[in-house]
Amino acid sequence: MSSQPSEAVERRVYNALWWAKVQSAGPLEIDPDTPAVAGLTRAASADGSTVWLVPTLPSGAGHSVLEELDSPPVAVEQPNETARVLAICVACCWTDRSAPAWPGSTGTLAQVRSVYAGMRGRPEQSSDLTLIIGSLRRLHATHWIRWDEKAGEVRLGPRVITWTAADLSTLRDLCRHLPEPPPAVLSTEPPAASPPDEALPDDALPDDAVSDDALPDEALSDDALPDDALADAALQDGPSDELRGEVSDD
Amino acid sequence: MTEQHALFDPLLQDLSDRSRDEVLAAFSAVQYAAHPVAEVQLAGLRDVTLRRQVQRMLKLIGRTLVHVDGTHWTAGYDDDIASSLVAQGWQPLSVIDRAVLVLVLVHSVAIPRSEGILTGDSWKSARPTTVDELRTTRISGEERRLALQRLRAAGLIQLSGDHSGGPSYIPGPQLQRLTPAARRRLQDQLILAAAPASPIAEAIRARTGGPVEGEDA
Numbered sequence: 197m198s199s200q201p202s203e204a205v206e207r208r209v210y211n212a213l214w215w216a217k218v219q220s221a222g223p224l225e226i227d228p229d230t231p232a233v234a235g236l237t238r239a240a241s242a243d244g245s246t247v248w249l250v251p252t253l254p255s256g257a258g259h260s261v262l263e264e265l266d267s268p269p270v271a272v273e274q275p276n277e278t279a280r281v282l283a284i285c286v287a288c289c290w291t292d293r294s295a296p297a298w299p300g301s302t303g304t305l306a307q308v309r310s311v312y313a314g315m316r317g318r319p320e321q322s323s324d325l326t327l328i329i330g331s332l333r334r335l336h337a338t339h340w341i342r343w344d345e346k347a348g349e350v351r352l353g354p355r356v357i358t359w360t361a362a363d364l365s366t367l368r369d370l371c372r373h374l375p376e377p378p379p380a381v382l383s384t385e386p387p388a389a390s391p392p393d394e395a396l397p398d399d400a401l402p403d404d405a406v407s408d409d410a411l412p413d414e415a416l417s418d419d420a421l422p423d424d425a426l427a428d429a430a431l432q433d434g435p436s437d438e439l440r441g442e443v444s445d446d
Numbered sequence: 447m448t449e450q451h452a453l454f455d456p457l458l459q460d461l462s463d464r465s466r467d468e469v470l471a472a473f474s475a476v477q478y479a480a481h482p483v484a485e486v487q488l489a490g491l492r493d494v495t496l497r498r499q500v501q502r503m504l505k506l507i508g509r510t511l512v513h514v515d516g517t518h519w520t521a522g523y524d525d526d527i528a529s530s531l532v533a534q535g536w537q538p539l540s541v542i543d544r545a546v547l548v549l550v551l552v553h554s555v556a557i558p559r560s561e562g563i564l565t566g567d568s569w570k571s572a573r574p575t576t577v578d579e580l581r582t583t584r585i586s587g588e589e590r591r592l593a594l595q596r597l598r599a600a601g602l603i604q605l606s607g608d609h610s611g612g613p614s615y616i617p618g619p620q621l622q623r624l625t626p627a628a629r630r631r632l633q634d635q636l637i638l639a640a641a642p643a644s645p646i647a648e649a650i651r652a653r654t655g656g657p658v659e660g661e662d663a
Contacts, residue, residue, distance in 0.1 A: 208506065209530075211453060216508030216527050221538035235453030235507075253474075254451040254458065256467055261474040265487060270480040270601035270619070337599065 211235070214249065222339045223248045223354040239354035242299040248339075248354035274330065281331035284311045285341050286367055288377045289352045293368050298357040305348035307377040308332070314375030347383045453506055457499065469499045472519075476500070476511065480601055480619045482518035491519050514622055522623035542585055546593040548636070549582070550575045550603050550615050556636050567629045569621035574606035574614035 214233040218224055223239070228247045232238075236249040262269055272278055288303030288311065305328075312328055313320040332350065336343035339353040359367070451458075458466050472490025475483045485491045490500055501511050508527035512520050523531075539547070553575035558564040564571055580590060594615070597603045601620040608614060624632065634650045641647055 209527075212506060212508035212524070212527050213530060215453075215506070216523055216531060217536060219507070219509070220523075220531075220536075235451060252451065254454050254470060256470040257474045259474070259478050261471045262479055265471075265475055265479065265483065267475060267479040267481065267483050267487075269478050270599075273595075273599065334599070337596070 215251065218249055218251050223250045237357060239298055239357040242301075250354050250357055252358055273334065274327070277327050278331045278334050280315065281308065281312070281328055282335055282340055283370055283374065284308050284315070284377075285332075285335070285350055285352065286356075287311060287371045287374045288380070289341075289350065290367070290371070293371065296357075297352055297359055297364060297367070298354070300352045300356075302380060302382055303350045303377065304380050304382065305332075305350070307380055308350065311375050311377050349383065454503055457502055457506070461499065465496060465499070468493075469496055469503065472496065472500045473503050476504075476519050476521040477509070479520075482512075482514040482520040482622055484518050486517075510625060512623055512625055520623050522625050522628065525625055525627045528628065540593075542589050543593045543596055545582075545585060546580060546590060547597055547602055548639075549580050550597075551617060551632075552636065552640065553579045554616050556633075556640065567626070567633065569617050569624060569629060569632070571616055572606070574608050574616055576614045577612055580615075 210231075211234050214236060218236060226247055226249050228240075228244075230247075230249075233249060235252055237252050239248045239250050240246070259269055285303060285308065286297065288307045289300040290297045291301050308328060309320060309324065312324055316324075329345075332341065332343045333345075335341045335353070339355050341353045342351045344350070458469070461469060468488070468490040470490075472488045475488060476491075483491070490496045497511070504510055504521055505524065508524050509521045510524045512522045514520055551569065554571040554573045555564060555569055558571060558573045563573070580594075585593070594603070598605070598618070601618040603615045604618040606614045606616045634654065637644070637650060638647050
């Protein structure tokens with residue numbers, strides 16, 4: 197008979213395979229010539245050189261349902277700290293707030309550190325950097341941001357292209373509550389007062405020190421605590437409670 | 447205001463508003479909840495007609511409903527899609543992450559199962575794998591720590607409640623997303639890797655028609 201039914205089947209399999217890939221690996225960097233996949237949107241980087249496939253869902257589907265069911269998604273480690281650092285990245289990288297958040301601009305670790313300290317309402321403490329880097333790595337691994345550890349620079353990740361107008365308006369309010377980031381000093385620009393590299397000397401910050409499992413296995417590392425205990429610990433530190441209130445206050 | 451969705455709209459547009467909401471809620475629950483959800487909790491799972499719509503939605507994205515313990519549902523990769531991806535060489539986990547995951551599965555599931563302590567074909571287990579059991583000369587301590595962190599974030603392993611002897615791990619909730627065929631493939635691969643000369647390995651090779659002798663696992 198005609199080739200139409202098999203074309204439809206082929207297209208269905210093509211779509212399903214791409215969806216399965218995106219589900220198993222997160223938003224995927226693709227060849228810009230890749231034909232469209234139904235339901236997956238394309239996020240192109242600012243210079244157009246890189247394109248990601250990002251899943252979209254119909255309204256009424258997604259994580260919001262889980263709260264009503266009291267059936268949480270896979271837990272994020274250090275959830276409050278991670279959410280706080282994501283909010284700071286949004287404030288640093290979404291500079292033109294009248295435009296969509298994607299692709300945004302490049303922010304720096306120096307900016308993130310400065311807003312973080314301002315958010316806590318005190319000078320930076322030595323433990324802050326460990327928490328910040330841990331959160332940046334977690335957010336990078338899940339494609340919420342793109343964190344270039346060598347350059348000490350951060351951009352928003354392709355996932356943010358799915359933020360709706362309503363999400364953006366909430367985030368605009370949130371950014372207004374955060375301390376204003378200092379101007380970004382990028383590594384590609386002439387060196388200035390505080391080069392981002394200074395922020396992350398390799399010897400001062402071995403990988404061990406900034407990973408979640410900061411201590412050897414034998415010692416009592418985060419590893420030894422169930423996620424719930426971590427979440428509780430994060431909830432118990434005073435200033436973050438206030439911040440959480442502020443952050444979720446729309 | 448409902449935005450168009452190129453993939454799901456053809457399926458959803460014929461449903462009443464109420465059915466649509468129930469189907470989308472059930473779809474989201476099986477896709478995004480960390481653990482399987484109880485059938486009684488959601489009309490989209492209880493009602494056979496609505497559940498068929500959920501299954502159709504999942505099929506469009508290479509997924510399928512997986513029944514757990516007869517009372518709960520979750521979603522996993524469709525067997526045909528999974529085998530196509532494997533044939534394409536698709537592998538989102540690094541070789542170290544897979545090695546660490548396999549060690550947890552061997553100690554927490556395969557060994558207790560061979561001892562008759564665990565029954566059934568589930569990959570759920572309360573028998574913790576200790577960090578000592580994860581030590582191997584082939585993987586450095588740092589590599590192992592980072593792999594454990596990634597596997598935990600992905601829900602493939604989780605910390606066991608018992609940390610009397612230091613941190614220990616059990617298989618994570620994602621393992622419950624395996625279809626019956628995927629659970630069997632995983633069991634076969636572990637047997638082939640652990641005891642390639644055993645009669646049971648011989649039987650697996652005969653059944654699957656493969657001359658594979660302890661391939662990657």
